[in-house]
Amino acid sequence: MGSVLRISAAAVEVRVARVDARTVYIEWPWLSPDPGSRSPWDGLMGFPRDPDHSDWRNTPWRIAPDTSELSAGDVCIIGVPATEVRVAAITHYDPPADLGWLPRPRWMLDLVPLEYGTDPEAGYGFALDTDEPVKMEIVSHTS
Template identity: 45%
Template sequence: MAFPVDPDSWEWSHTLFRTEPSPQDLRSGDPCQVSIPETLVRVIDIAHYDPPADLGRLPRPHTMLVVLPVNHPTDPLQEDEGATIEIGSAAPIVIELMHQAE
């Protein structure tokens, strides 16, 4: 995965992943921790694939959420906005419903 180094960039606002230390402080070969800090997000799309989607990597995802942080501006929402979370992946992700739109 590539990480943007400019916190003001479009790419920075479209990924949930962060590194410790931050990317601008890392050099080639440095160790770092990659994680998704606790983040309140809004689900903007749900994709379900049966059979699982062939995206060129394994395991193939069967359900993916497209999310945006709740403080992200959405007017107008662009087609490619949002971060993707694969449900059922090996990543230890905890999801808790905070509010459901009517």
């Protein structure tokens, strides 16, 4: 905990499944719904339509064009720009966590972007054992 990482993911095309007044729902290509889950998931990830919404501090993913311009059926680009984050927590699940999707994660990192380090509401969990193509590099270790 406390180590600084640089995370990134190459941009890929994804489809917008639906939109409402506040959220754009993207078909998530790297996870699949877990039919045996107690927490059903529909295969969609939601992102704020407002580009200035504070929820953008809770995801590393960025979308182009701007989410306020997207409609259901559109194709957009999603990726993770190079971002330095601090490891806030490391959680091991045994058995793997039932979060509604497959694969069920065994390891989760809680990450906080350095630029929002003083915001107690900022940050996101990242499962280490999924197919999400996020690259992680160690920038510095804590002693």
